[in-house]
Amino acid sequence: MQTPAPVEYARATSVGDAIALLEKHGDEARLLAGGHSLLPMMKLRLARPEILIDLNDLDELRGIRIEGDEIVVGAMVTHAEILDSPVLAEHYSIFREAEKVIADPIVRNKGTIGGSMCQADPSEDLSAVGSALKGSVIIQGSGGKRSLALREFHEGPYETKVGDAEILTEVRFPIRPGAGSAYEKVERRVGDWPVASAGAFVVVAGGVVKDCGIGLTAVGAEHFCAPDAEAFLIGKAPTEENLSAAAKLAADACTPYADQRGPVDYKLHLAHELTLRVLRRAVASSQGA
Amino acid sequence: MTAVEEVPLSAAGNPIGFGSMRRVEDARFVRGQGNYVDDVNLPGMLHSAILRSPHAHARIVSIDASAAEALPGVVAVITGKILEGIPRPSLLGDNFAWMPTLSYDTQAVLATDKVRFQGQEVAYVIAESRYIAKDALELIDVDYEVLEPVMDAKMALDAGAPIIRDDKGQTDNSITDVHGNKTWESGNAESTAAAIAAAKADPNCVVVTQEIMYPRVHPAPMETCGSVSYLDKVTGQLTMYTTTQAPHAHRTVYAMVAGLPEQKIRIISPDIGGGFGNKVPVYPGYVLSVIGTIVTGKPVKWIEDRNENLTSTGFARDYHMTASIAATKEGKILAVDVDVLADHGAFNGVAQPTNYPAGFFNIFSGSYDYPDAHCKVTPVYTNKAPGGVAYACSFRITEAAYVIERVVDCLAQELQMDPAELRLKNLLRPEQFPYTSPTGWEYDSGQYEKTMRVAMEMAGYDELRREQAEKRTRGEYMGIGISFFTEGVGAGPRRDMDILGLGMADGIELRVHPTGKAQLRLSVQSQGQGHETTFAQIVAHELGIPPEDIEVLHGDTDNTPFGLGTYGSRSTPVSGAAASVVARKVRDRARIVAAAALECAPDDLDWELGRWYVKGDRERGKTIAEIALLSHSSLELPEGVEGHLDATAVYNPPSLTYPYGCYICVVDVDPGTGQVKVRRFIAVDDCGTRINPMIVEGQVHGGLADGVGMALMELIAFDTDGNNLGGSFMDYLLPTAVECPDWELGETVTPSPHHPIGAKGVGESATVGSPAAVVNAVIDALSPFGVRHADMPLTPANVWRAIQGNAIRVDMAIE
Numbered sequence A: 001m002q003t004p005a006p007v008e009y010a011r012a013t014s015v016g017d018a019i020a021l022l023e024k025h026g027d028e029a030r031l032l033a034g035g036h037s038l039l040p041m042m043k044l045r046l047a048r049p050e051i052l053i054d055l056n057d058l059d060e061l062r063g064i065r066i067e068g069d070e071i072v073v074g075a076m077v078t079h080a081e082i083l084d085s086p087v088l089a090e091h092y093s094i095f096r097e098a099e100k101v102i103a104d105p106i107v108r109n110k111g112t113i114g115g116s117m118c119q120a121d122p123s124e125d126l127s128a129v130g131s132a133l134k135g136s137v138i139i140q141g142s143g144g145k146r147s148l149a150l151r152e153f154h155e156g157p158y159e160t161k162v163g164d165a166e167i168l169t170e171v172r173f174p175i176r177p178g179a180g181s182a183y184e185k186v187e188r189r190v191g192d193w194p195v196a197s198a199g200a201f202v203v204v205a206g207g208v209v210k211d212c213g214i215g216l217t218a219v220g221a222e223h224f225c226a227p228d229a230e231a232f233l234i235g236k237a238p239t240e241e242n243l244s245a246a247a248k249l250a251a252d253a254c255t256p257y258a259d260q261r262g263p264v265d266y267k268l269h270l271a272h273e274l275t276l277r278v279l280r281r282a283v284a285s286s287q288g289a
Numbered sequence B: 001m002t003a004v005e006e007v008p009l010s011a012a013g014n015p016i017g018f019g020s021m022r023r024v025e026d027a028r029f030v031r032g033q034g035n036y037v038d039d040v041n042l043p044g045m046l047h048s049a050i051l052r053s054p055h056a057h058a059r060i061v062s063i064d065a066s067a068a069e070a071l072p073g074v075v076a077v078i079t080g081k082i083l084e085g086i087p088r089p090s091l092l093g094d095n096f097a098w099m100p101t102l103s104y105d106t107q108a109v110l111a112t113d114k115v116r117f118q119g120q121e122v123a124y125v126i127a128e129s130r131y132i133a134k135d136a137l138e139l140i141d142v143d144y145e146v147l148e149p150v151m152d153a154k155m156a157l158d159a160g161a162p163i164i165r166d167d168k169g170q171t172d173n174s175i176t177d178v179h180g181n182k183t184w185e186s187g188n189a190e191s192t193a194a195a196i197a198a199a200k201a202d203p204n205c206v207v208v209t210q211e212i213m214y215p216r217v218h219p220a221p222m223e224t225c226g227s228v229s230y231l232d233k234v235t236g237q238l239t240m241y242t243t244t245q246a247p248h249a250h251r252t253v254y255a256m257v258a259g260l261p262e263q264k265i266r267i268i269s270p271d272i273g274g275g276f277g278n279k280v281p282v283y284p285g286y287v288l289s290v291i292g293t294i295v296t297g298k299p300v301k302w303i304e305d306r307n308e309n310l311t312s313t314g315f316a317r318d319y320h321m322t323a324s325i326a327a328t329k330e331g332k333i334l335a336v337d338v339d340v341l342a343d344h345g346a347f348n349g350v351a352q353p354t355n356y357p358a359g360f361f362n363i364f365s366g367s368y369d370y371p372d373a374h375c376k377v378t379p380v381y382t383n384k385a386p387g388g389v390a391y392a393c394s395f396r397i398t399e400a401a402y403v404i405e406r407v408v409d410c411l412a413q414e415l416q417m418d419p420a421e422l423r424l425k426n427l428l429r430p431e432q433f434p435y436t437s438p439t440g441w442e443y444d445s446g447q448y449e450k451t452m453r454v455a456m457e458m459a460g461y462d463e464l465r466r467e468q469a470e471k472r473t474r475g476e477y478m479g480i481g482i483s484f485f486t487e488g489v490g491a492g493p494r495r496d497m498d499i500l501g502l503g504m505a506d507g508i509e510l511r512v513h514p515t516g517k518a519q520l521r522l523s524v525q526s527q528g529q530g531h532e533t534t535f536a537q538i539v540a541h542e543l544g545i546p547p548e549d550i551e552v553l554h555g556d557t558d559n560t561p562f563g564l565g566t567y568g569s570r571s572t573p574v575s576g577a578a579a580s581v582v583a584r585k586v587r588d589r590a591r592i593v594a595a596a597a598l599e600c601a602p603d604d605l606d607w608e609l610g611r612w613y614v615k616g617d618r619e620r621g622k623t624i625a626e627i628a629l630l631s632h633s634s635l636e637l638p639e640g641v642e643g644h645l646d647a648t649a650v651y652n653p654p655s656l657t658y659p660y661g662c663y664i665c666v667v668d669v670d671p672g673t674g675q676v677k678v679r680r681f682i683a684v685d686d687c688g689t690r691i692n693p694m695i696v697e698g699q700v701h702g703g704l705a706d707g708v709g710m711a712l713m714e715l716i717a718f719d720t721d722g723n724n725l726g727g728s729f730m731d732y733l734l735p736t737a738v739e740c741p742d743w744e745l746g747e748t749v750t751p752s753p754h755h756p757i758g759a760k761g762v763g764e765s766a767t768v769g770s771p772a773a774v775v776n777a778v779i780d781a782l783s784p785f786g787v788r789h790a791d792m793p794l795t796p797a798n799v800w801r802a803i804q805g806n807a808i809r810v811d812m813a814i815e
């Protein structure tokens, strides 16, 4: 049994209450969502907040709904809910494909999209999904709410633009009629973090790529995306040659480091290979739709 | 003697003898009613925690524990300096800071001079709760002077390498065993070298040489190690609940280490959540909990967390092997030579019979008929955790089976011969048994070709090869891997095999109560093998008492006779034989009692299961239950029976038993990502008589999962700074059901001629045999890319790199 350092605990009754608690306790406080990143770090004493502010009673942060031309996912929506959501599945198969390979059912039952985004682990799968779909987040503090593109959200590994006394409340994804999407991950074993993952959406119309987004994780892509590859594809026919060239550009956007999951050359290869594979499938699905 | 006889069922529906029946112990496990060491809570019990070194190699300049001592709830902080001051009245060193290992080396209980691996024990805190103890660890201030570590075993013997064991006055990092040897050789060096040289010179022969590493892995039992110790100062009795696979051997070791009288030590090994060899050694933590109770006068609990278990307790393997195989171009194997660099970590803590410092590695000549074999093992110290010979390895037969099965496949590739055909050409033939191997092992029995043909038949081998050829034309890469392994399990014999001077024979005790129900007291201890079920079945087979009427007791030294414990697949070969022998003693005694009751001579009686009857008159007889009651009655008992039927026995095996098997693995490899999918796995085991086929299958299932894990993902590597890169289950990957196919099991039954019921051990067969099958399958899939070998684990990165002709060096951090 692992033993975290002493910690206080508070259960927020509303988003406003949570923000007030954050303001009161300063940077020694940490929000607790699913706890699947924070609690392991605390047990290993790599994180030692003085107080946990538990968000689990906040129904206002739950639920998946459509608002205008966006899908809105509450910060406390769990991986399991994303996996099972018919709304998300209807618009983007990338969600199911990604969630199926994120962690294991136990983690998915508690881990949340808000926690995943705010943890900002350089290998987070949902960060790649969010960047691929060019989503945005709503961040709330005592001064009110602000919206931020996910591609501007990350400041670096484990760092985001969410301030000390702020909460991420929603993640939003634009709906794109006719889009096909896909996700691919290479892992050493089921439930492991990715060696590399790639996700993409593509809208093909009139024989050319009208819109696309490419997300990558665990390979050191800035903001988990590959804008040059996307720009290259727009307006072009989705031929194998063009997709491969785009995948190459995507790999060029990556600066992975070596670890026990793999050496740099392999991760760069995967960035290329997986991008190519998701682009192929996203194209096929868009054309089929 | 065989398992196929018709076995009657008891009233409870259990076989009165051999056959599948549900495990008795599962009734408590599935209800969550198991009793593990961490479930033991004694009145007034204190908790404890160990401060471990963050460095692989560093001098301890000073330790300041004053802040920890001042933390409310802390009872004591113990350092190596304090232990050095406690004199020890024993032959094994004069103070408590050091203890002997199972290989006659010394190991620090708490570091005094230097730390020698990351995770080494530095200080010990005893406190009122586990939380307080862990909080206190953070308040201990240790000043380290960091030294350069030796992390690459290949550089350990280089001139100028940092000296790890300066405590022993060493001037290099070589290891000298108790016999004074620095290398361990076996077989005939000269004839093997000559055979290989001749083959090299002969245009009709080939010699293939391959470097093959079996990397460091960890047994990783679900239950980590721990103990609850209590020394009653009034009676002087030390009671220790502890995670041990060998309670009796541990009792003797504690008596020797602590200088406590052995009759006052009681070791209780309750339910154990997996051992795999991890719970054979005596760890500093166990000793510290004893010191803790001596110091505080209270019961002291010590339980490792996962990270501690993975980084500080007995690892397995870590063998760098170079194998050369010589053969004719027709595929007749002529000779095999293996050179090994063995990484033993910072202390030589290997658990194996004293005369076998490289374990049974020298059984590497395998299942084939050739005259010349030789191996040389050079052990070295490195700045890594000590241990070795753990993880279901049958004393390094895992390494042996892996190296021969891998290099035979290399040979097949070189000869462009089907690996099945090559094996069939060389397998030992039934008439060669008992067979003496070139390195001196006497294999007891086997029908190797038959077993291999069963496996090939089940796999549909020819059809698989056709499918493979067809897929290759489409750019799809499937692979078929074969492994044929032979193990030698069931140590002793006592004349040749001991640990710390304790001969490897097992005692046993059978009590038959007046109502005919029985208690069997074992020296061995179950960590999940199902002893409580199978040992009752052995007695049932011999005496006809239903298994549900036989209580099997084990794991408590006060209630069981002496024996060396459960590891190396020795329970069935040694204690299983003892169970049979002791039951036969009871049967013989029952015969005398029955004869007295039936007023005839014992020789006039015949035995049928559960009953003695008068020859030629089946109606006149006495059941074992009736005889049990008679033996306690006023019946006048003749010479040879003093009263009741109870008996004891000690079984000293005449030799090892040699289970074997043929495994075939089918994989699909995605060359674009390097991912491997194990599609099928066929395992045909021959472990002689099967006492409980369902339990045998369970053992095989577990071992196959182990094999898939080692082949594809399990690894403890280190970076050059000495950091252990496998210290959590996020880093040390164990396989899950998703990576395991539906196992396809088969059997042949070739009883051991010298075991009373013909049984051989099977607990480790699958772990020993399966890694080579998986690796051979992956390499087979990759052979169109010109790949001949890549080391385990075959992670996606490693497979992809192998295709690029640049497989990963697995023992060091990936760069």
Ligand SMILES: Cc1cc2nc3c(=O)[nH]c(=O)nc-3n(C[C@H](O)[C@H](O)[C@H](O)COP(=O)(O)OP(=O)(O)OC[C@H]3O[C@@H](n4cnc5c(N)ncnc54)[C@H](O)[C@@H]3O)c2cc1C
Pocket (backbone or CB within 6 Å): A030, A031, A032, A033, A034, A035, A036, A037, A038, A039, A040, A055, A075, A101, A102, A103, A104, A107, A110, A111, A112, A113, A114, A115, A116, A118, A119, A123, A124, A125, A126, A162, A166, A167, A168, A169, A191, A192, A193, A194
């Ligand atoms: C065994 C295991 C395997 C895993 N494998 C994968 C994997 O393969 N791929 C993958 O992507 N992830 C994986 N994860 C991570 C998993 O997805 C986590 O659930 C997720 O990273 C964090 O979500 P959480 O809700 O548990 O966050 P928590 O752990 O509760 O919080 C994480 C951080 O975010 C902060 N935070 C949480 N919510 C908010 C909010 N609304 N506003 C501001 N800050 C907030 C917290 O204060 C904390 O700092 C794995 C985790 C485990 C334990």
